[in-house]
Amino acid sequence: MITTIARKEFAEIVRDGRFRWTAALVVLLLVTALLAGWQRYAAYSAVQAAAQGATNEQWLKQGDKNPHTAAHYGNYAFKPLGPLAFFDSGITSYAGTAVFMEAHKQNFAIGRPANDTSSIARFGELNGAMILQVLLPLLIVFLGFTAFAAERESGTLRQVLSTGVSRGSLLWGKALGLGAAVAVVVVPCLLVGGAVIAAAGLETAEEGMAARTALVALAYLLYAATFLFLTLAVSAWARNARAALMVMVGFWAFTAFIMPKAAGELAKAAHPSPAFGTFMAEMKAHQRRGIDGVSPFAKLGRYQGQLFRQYKVSRVEDLPLYWTAVRMQKLEEIDQPVFDLHYGKVRDTYLAQRRLQDRIGVVAPTLPLRSISMGLAGTDLVQQSRFMADAEAFRHDMVFKMNDYLSKAAVDLNGVNSASRFMIANEEVFAIVPPFRYEPPAFADVLAEQVPNFALLGAWLAAAVGLAVLATRRMDLEAR
Amino acid sequence: MYRLIMTHEARTLARTGSLWAILALLVAAIGFAAWSGARAVDRQVRAATDAATYEDGERARMRAETEAYAARVAASGGAYEFATVRHSPGEGPPQGTNAGAVGAETSVWIALPPTGLAALAIGQSDIQLNYLPVKMGTTLEMVKNLEIENPVSLQAGAFDIAFVIIFLLPIFILAITYDLLSSERERGTLAMILAHPVSLRALLASKIAARAGIVLAVALGLGLLALLAVGTALDAGETWARFAVWCVATVLYSAFWFALAVLVNVHGRGGSATNGTILAGAWLVLVVIVPTLVSLVATTVYPAPSRMDLVVAARDAQTAGELQMQQSLDRFYSDHLDYVPVGDQRAMDFLTLSQANAANIEKQLLPLYAEFREQMHRQQALVRRFQYFSPAIMMQLALNEASGTSAERYEDFLDQAFRFRTQWNDWFASRFLRREALRPADYDRFPRFEYAPEPLPAALGRAAPSLAGLLVALLVVAAIPAGGLRRYEVAAR
Numbered sequence: 001m002i003t004t005i006a007r008k009e010f011a012e013i014v015r016d017g018r019f020r021w022t023a024a025l026v027v028l029l030l031v032t033a034l035l036a037g038w039q040r041y042a043a044y045s046a047v048q049a050a051a052q053g054a055t056n057e058q059w060l061k062q063g064d065k066n067p068h069t070a071a072h073y074g075n076y077a078f079k080p081l082g083p084l085a086f087f088d089s090g091i092t093s094y095a096g097t098a099v100f101m102e103a104h105k106q107n108f109a110i111g112r113p114a115n116d117t118s119s120i121a122r123f124g125e126l127n128g129a130m131i132l133q134v135l136l137p138l139l140i141v142f143l144g145f146t147a148f149a150a151e152r153e154s155g156t157l158r159q160v161l162s163t164g165v166s167r168g169s170l171l172w173g174k175a176l177g178l179g180a181a182v183a184v185v186v187v188p189c190l191l192v193g194g195a196v197i198a199a200a201g202l203e204t205a206e207e208g209m210a211a212r213t214a215l216v217a218l219a220y221l222l223y224a225a226t227f228l229f230l231t232l233a234v235s236a237w238a239r240n241a242r243a244a245l246m247v248m249v250g251f252w253a254f255t256a257f258i259m260p261k262a263a264g265e266l267a268k269a270a271h272p273s274p275a276f277g278t279f280m281a282e283m284k285a286h287q288r289r290g291i292d293g294v295s296p297f298a299k300l301g302r303y304q305g306q307l308f309r310q311y312k313v314s315r316v317e318d319l320p321l322y323w324t325a326v327r328m329q330k331l332e333e334i335d336q337p338v339f340d341l342h343y344g345k346v347r348d349t350y351l352a353q354r355r356l357q358d359r360i361g362v363v364a365p366t367l368p369l370r371s372i373s374m375g376l377a378g379t380d381l382v383q384q385s386r387f388m389a390d391a392e393a394f395r396h397d398m399v400f401k402m403n404d405y406l407s408k409a410a411v412d413l414n415g416v417n418s419a420s421r422f423m424i425a426n427e428e429v430f431a432i433v434p435p436f437r438y439e440p441p442a443f444a445d446v447l448a449e450q451v452p453n454f455a456l457l458g459a460w461l462a463a464a465v466g467l468a469v470l471a472t473r474r475m476d477l478e479a480r
Numbered sequence: 481m482y483r484l485i486m487t488h489e490a491r492t493l494a495r496t497g498s499l500w501a502i503l504a505l506l507v508a509a510i511g512f513a514a515w516s517g518a519r520a521v522d523r524q525v526r527a528a529t530d531a532a533t534y535e536d537g538e539r540a541r542m543r544a545e546t547e548a549y550a551a552r553v554a555a556s557g558g559a560y561e562f563a564t565v566r567h568s569p570g571e572g573p574p575q576g577t578n579a580g581a582v583g584a585e586t587s588v589w590i591a592l593p594p595t596g597l598a599a600l601a602i603g604q605s606d607i608q609l610n611y612l613p614v615k616m617g618t619t620l621e622m623v624k625n626l627e628i629e630n631p632v633s634l635q636a637g638a639f640d641i642a643f644v645i646i647f648l649l650p651i652f653i654l655a656i657t658y659d660l661l662s663s664e665r666e667r668g669t670l671a672m673i674l675a676h677p678v679s680l681r682a683l684l685a686s687k688i689a690a691r692a693g694i695v696l697a698v699a700l701g702l703g704l705l706a707l708l709a710v711g712t713a714l715d716a717g718e719t720w721a722r723f724a725v726w727c728v729a730t731v732l733y734s735a736f737w738f739a740l741a742v743l744v745n746v747h748g749r750g751g752s753a754t755n756g757t758i759l760a761g762a763w764l765v766l767v768v769i770v771p772t773l774v775s776l777v778a779t780t781v782y783p784a785p786s787r788m789d790l791v792v793a794a795r796d797a798q799t800a801g802e803l804q805m806q807q808s809l810d811r812f813y814s815d816h817l818d819y820v821p822v823g824d825q826r827a828m829d830f831l832t833l834s835q836a837n838a839a840n841i842e843k844q845l846l847p848l849y850a851e852f853r854e855q856m857h858r859q860q861a862l863v864r865r866f867q868y869f870s871p872a873i874m875m876q877l878a879l880n881e882a883s884g885t886s887a888e889r890y891e892d893f894l895d896q897a898f899r900f901r902t903q904w905n906d907w908f909a910s911r912f913l914r915r916e917a918l919r920p921a922d923y924d925r926f927p928r929f930e931y932a933p934e935p936l937p938a939a940l941g942r943a944a945p946s947l948a949g950l951l952v953a954l955l956v957v958a959a960i961p962a963g964g965l966r967r968y969e970v971a972a973r
Contacts, residue, residue, distance in 0.1 A: 018757060029769065036776050043783075051788040058795050063803045073802075076795075078788055091631035094607070098791055100624075111787035112607065112626050114634070116856055117779055118863035119604050119880060119887055120873055122637055123771030130772070138764065142757055150753075242753040246655065249760050253651055258509075261643060264633035265516040275523050276628050277531030277589065277611055284534060350630045357632065381632060 001165060005173025006180065013143050013181040022142050023185045030131045030189040034087070037127045038196055041086035048097070052078045056435045060427050067402040067409075067425045068328060074102035075398065077391040077436045079109070082378030084212060087193060088129035090379025093121070099388065101395035101436075103402075104332065106339040108276075109388060128193060129373045132220050133366055134256045136186065137227040141248040144178045144231040148475060149241035158477045171232060171472045178228055186224075190217070208443035212376045215447070219372040222457040226365055227252075229464035236471040240479060259364035266360065267353035273346060283342040291337045303330050317415040322423075325407035332399055343392075347385045354381050358453055365460045368453035375450050378440060382449055386441045398433045405429055485678065485686035486693075493656075493690060502652045503698055509644045510702040517599035517640040518710035520606060524627075528591040528611035535613070538586045542576030543923045549574050550920055562917040577917040580616070580835065583908025587613035590900060590929040592893040595884030596719030597726065599710040600703070601642035603876075603885025607634060610890075612897050614929070616835065616905045618842045619898060620794055620849055641706055642879040645730055646872050647767060649699060650737040654759045656691055657741035659752035660684070661968070666751055670970045680965055684742065692738050699734065700727055718936055725882040725943055732950040733875045739958040746961040746968055770870040778863040785855040790848065797844035801837060835909060860887060867946060871953050874946040881943035888942055892934050903927045 013019050055076045062073050077099045085092060096109020114121060124130060151157040160170065194213070231248055238244035274282065290296055307326070308314060316323045354371065361367035374380040410423040493499045553560045563573040565581050575581040591611040598605065609627045637643065661684065664670035674680060703726065713719045740762060748755045867873040880886040907927050911918065 022761075025769075032773075032776075036780065039780070047786050047788050051786075051792050054792045055795060058792070058799060062799055065802075073798075076791055091635050094631040094634040096626060098788060108626065108628055110624055110626055111791065113784070113787075115607050115626065116784040116787060118775070118860045119877070120771060120778065120863055120866065121775045122604075123775060123873070123876070124637075124768070126769075126772040126776045134768065135764075138760075142761075146753070240753075242659065242751075242756050245753055245756045245760070249756070250651075250655075253648075257647055258639075260636040261639040262512065264630070264636045265512070265519075265639045268630070268633060269516075269519065272523075273628070273630060275527030276609060276625060277527030277529075279527075279628065281530040281534035346628065350632070353630050354632050381630075384631065 002169045002173040002176060005165070005170060006176035009147070009174050009177025010180045013178065014184070016143075018142055019181065022139050026131070026135055026139050026185055027189055029126070029135065030128065030186070031192060033126045033131050034128050034189070034193045034196065037086040037089065040089070041081060041083070044081060044085075044092075048078045048080055051076070051098075052080075052436065059433070060430050062430070064424050064426045066422055067406040067429060068103065068325065070425065070430055071103035071399045071402040074100060074395070075433075075436060076100055077387070077394060077438070079384075079387050080438055082383075082440060083197065083209070084216070084377035085379050086196075087127065087216075088373045088377040088379055089125055089127050090129075090374035090377060091381065091384065092379050093117070093125060095384045099391040101391055101398060103328070103399045104335070106343055106392055106395065108343075109384075109391075129370075129377070132186075133223075133369060133373070136182070136220075136224055137252050137256065138249075139185065140178070140182055140224060140227045141231050141245070141252055143181055144174075144228060145235050145244040145248055146241045147174045147178065147232055148236040148472070149238055149244045152475075152477065153240060153479050155478070157475075161477065167472045167475075168469070171236075171468055174232060175228060175468070178232070179225070182224065182228070207440070211443065216373060216376045219369055219376075219454065219457060222454075222461050223365055223369045226457070226460045226464045229461070229468040233464065233468040233471040236468070236475040255364040255366045259360065259367060260357075260370065263357040263360040263364070263367055264353075267356045270356055271349050271352045273349045273353070279342065279346065283338065286342065287335055287338045290334070291341070296331060296334045299334050300327060300330060303327075315415070319414055320411060321407045322410040323414055325403045325410065329400065329403035329407065332396075332403070336396070339392075343388075347388070350381055351385070358456070361453065361456045365457060368456040372450045372453045372457070375446055375453075378446075382441055382446060387438055390438050391436070394436050401432050405432065482682060482686050482689075485683060486690045489687050489690035490694070493694065499656060499694070502655055503694075506644070506649070506652055506698060507702060509648055510641055510699075510706060513639055513641040513644045514599065514706040514710045516638065517602060520602050520638060520640075521594050521599045521710075524605065524610050525591075525594065527627075528589060531611060531613070532589040532591070535587050535589060539582065539923065542574065542582055542586070543920055545574035546576040546918060546923075547920045549577065560917055560919065562915045573917070577919075578912065579908045579916065579918050580832075580912035582918060583904065583912065584616040584834070587615040588904065588926070588929070589613055590897055590931070592890065593931060593933075594712065595722060596711045596713035596716060597707065597722050597883040598712075598885060600640065600706060600726065601876075601879040601883035601885055602638035602640045603642070603880035603883060604887050604890065605885040606638060608887075608890045610893075614897065614901050614904050616908055617838050618845055619901060620845055622897065622901055623894070641703065642876065642883070645699070645733065645879070646875050649695075649730075649734060650763055650767065653691075653695055653734060653737040654741055654756075654763060656695070657688070657738060658744070658756045658759045660687055660741060661745045662748065662752040662755050665970060674970050680968060680970070684746075684965070688738055688742060692734065696731060696734055699730060703727065703730065718933075721936055722882045722884070722939075725940065725947075726879065729875060729878040729882065729943075729947060729950065732947065732954055733871060736871050736950065736954045736957060739954055739961075743957055743961050746964040766870050767872040771873050774866040774869050774873065775863075778859075778866050782859045782862045784859050785852050790852050793848050794845055797848065798841050801841040801844055804840065832913070835912065857891070864945075868949045871950055874949045874953075878943045878946040878950070881939050881946070884939065886939075886942065889934055889939065892938075893931070896929075896932060900927070900929045 055078075059070075059073070059075045062070060065073075079095075079097050081092065093113045096112050098111040099109045100107045148157065151160070161167065197209075197213075230251070231244075234247050235241070235244045238247060288295070290299065304316075304323075304327075307319060307321075311319060313319055319326075358368050358371050361369075361371075371380070375382060405425065406423060409425075413423060550560060561573045561577065563575055563578045563581070565575070565578055575585075589611050594605070594610075606629060607627060609623075609625055612622055613625075614622060659666075661670060664673065673683060703723075707719075707723055708714065711719065711723075741759060744755050744758050744762070748758060864877070867877055877886070881888075904927050911922075
């Protein structure tokens, strides 16, 4: 029985003029978005790889100089993207793409693509994820809002039920038919996307690509099914078809447009994050007075005394280490907790904001879906923080290696203060710093972050199905 | 007759729950948007103050040291001398006597002040750093920093009043107009009304006028309230001129959507549900799809230059500059013979070197950066031409200009900042290279940045094409129904 109803529903939807137009639009946009996303991903990755290669080379070929000066020259880390970024570019345009790694200072990422593109780009980026998050639900609403309401208006609803069909099988049959009509539009496009991944040989490019893709697909399926059952519920419950349409379009605008922005504002109010000027002023003041209220210079004085006692000497000239280098390294270690505290606070605030936005998903299913999609595509905050952490670890190691080398190689310069006598190192010394490598977070960690979001989407679907069952059980058979 | 229908319409509307629900939503949305817009502007302004306060404090500390030193010198009768640069506490004259240390190790923060309407349309102001650190060094160093904010929120965009007007107001307008004629036809009342001496045109015009009157009065009234609540510089004529632009844009934009609803009502073959689907689709296409497509086409055809490439090129320039350090120092002194320290032909300290180096790097970098900016401007000018594809884009650009949060106003600020950087750099570099000791009184003579507000006509000139485009779109959409009205079937078949 259910399949018969499904077949009838499917045939009816597909024959309707609405289907042709909306389906054509969605297919056209989805294919365009996937191809454009692919082009953008390929272009970005080429530039990123070339830039990283070039700055690594520049580090080595920076010219003979003092190792500490070399650490000042530093290096850049450029953020690589995982292959699924072509489907969901996430925060890529709004996060920095490059980190300058230098002695004495931790830096924020710079080179945010959105700053260099026209303000028209603020309307959003056309990518596969955007189509599936925004247009797919509307397609479902457009194809499904008449499901019960139109039958009621034309009087066929009573007739159908009088033949002995249960309300339950009518609901499931209609759901199946509507689902099939949507699938006919979307699935071929996604196969094209999958073919692109396979053709480019990317299915093994990142850890757990197959599982990632499957989970992303599952999340979108839960989301689409939620909209499908909500549409059927509203169609059964509403007074007429146009009321059903109004309610569903309203809900769609609410979840897809209003809530992502509103949740952002609410999260910023709940967990305020400092602006650049405030951040810098607070951090520098903290750096000056010392993490624990003891000034860095007082700490350095104490440290020198400690070294003198350790080596049983009474003046810098007798130290077995080059004091200037030891002192600079000590200064790094004194500053590091201040950096970690302040940059860490910003990172934690962003993550707390993101989590709150996900929780607001209780009223808007687009929010948890957005997080799952970005998270699994590797274009999320988690990956950005990981990139920043890797860059900071690299900076720390680079500065340490240069200072450490200098402290051992220039012992004879202790106490010498001259512009003409200082240690000069060459490429061989610079090569003790291995090139920067970004290690994406483990798949299991990414997934763990998204478990609550999957639970939220699951709850949404359960609620939508429950509503649909309830609404069909109680629906009026005749127009009021 | 018009009056009679209009009052009747207004009364009927007032009794329907949906109008009140929609107006309540509009009030809530604008209230929330005003609150979040004010928070965003406040955050920017506070950050500019915090940064400036910290660095001014650093200079005040240096000045206090030079004052103490001057008093010591006066008491002991010694000479007031110039300190060499060092990075740890020590004996001798304080660092504040060294113009190089003051000019290169402290920054003066200069800010782009928000206009009175900044809280109404955040525009690009959330990603632009609206305050910049000026010190000796290179131009690129000055503009390398970004305003920081959660990228997830930046990507979603601000919930400001511009968003409510551009995205939500059309939905509200369409919600009360999509069944303007079709519902009366479906109920059979249309034929009855037209049996009276009323033309369809008059009926339609009155219905639209009643709705437009209510929506516009509420939207503009709320806009005014929002301006009074979260706007600044309310006593300046400029603020009100900007608000006038804002109102004109809102009226044109709303009128466009009303006209579109009339068009679909008059020409739509189906019933209310079909009209609703068509109008919802039109909203989706004009407000969401076309802007993203335009942005996609524009950035693909005219890609913005890559910052990554600029970083690499800048480092090449830096390396080249450093490799020639020795020569560059010679060249520097030969260009500035008057600066060669007396009796110390080869005197080098860290700052002299870095000064020579920075000047050298700046010389190599400026053309690169100029080219980068030019390419960006070209791209953005080309992209601006695509705005005519969607009233939403025209509206956004017009509101950004009216609120002073456009990329163009920021670029004007950058130009002023670059000129000031040169001034600041020259003031300190010349004194430093002459080894001229800074005295406490010199601290009052540092160059000061005075933001020269962009003349209002410049902003209006940039908003004009967008407003003209909106007007043309409105006229085109409003002109089409005229013909269809005569052939409109007043009874449902």
